[in-house]
Amino acid sequence: MSSTLKFSLVSPESELFSGEVIHVDVPGTEGDMGIHPMHAPLMAAIRTGIINVHLSDENVKFFVQGGFADVTTGELIILAEKACLIDDIDREEIKNDIEFARESLVSLEGEAALSMQQNLDGLQEVLAN
Numbered sequence: 001m002s003s004t005l006k007f008s009l010v011s012p013e014s015e016l017f018s019g020e021v022i023h024v025d026v027p028g029t030e031g032d033m034g035i036h037p038m039h040a041p042l043m044a045a046i047r048t049g050i051i052n053v054h055l056s057d058e059n060v061k062f063f064v065q066g067g068f069a070d071v072t073t074g075e076l077i078i079l080a081e082k083a084c085l086i087d088d089i090d091r092e093e094i095k096n097d098i099e100f101a102r103e104s105l106v107s108l109e110g111e112a113a114l115s116m117q118q119n120l121d122g123l124q125e126v127l128a129n
Contacts, residue, residue: 002037005021005035006076007075007076008075010078016084021054022054023036026044026051026069027050027122028045029045030044035069037074039076040071045068046068047119048065048119048121049063049121049126050064051064051078061085062083062084062085066082067079089126094126101116
């Protein structure tokens, strides 16, 4: 059994990460996921939040908004709608996005409200880090 997982994080702008990792914590729309080597194959939607990449000697955190995680034997590929290193976020943009999400929640219902609430929760988590 392999002790590492090949991980790639890709956004429309660039490939942000590609390499061997110990495991990756992913914010899924159906709940957070820990992806390890030899994880069962799956495809899942991701929500706004933090991807925590565990390397052998450090952790690297990324901010993501939307996308998909594709797990195959020994590999995880995340195609994110928007992503950057957590240290590179624009805090003012995040604050503006939080305000927009709060205002939008007032008029939303059902799945749209759930999706916006997940976005709001993720943005607040990112701002707290």
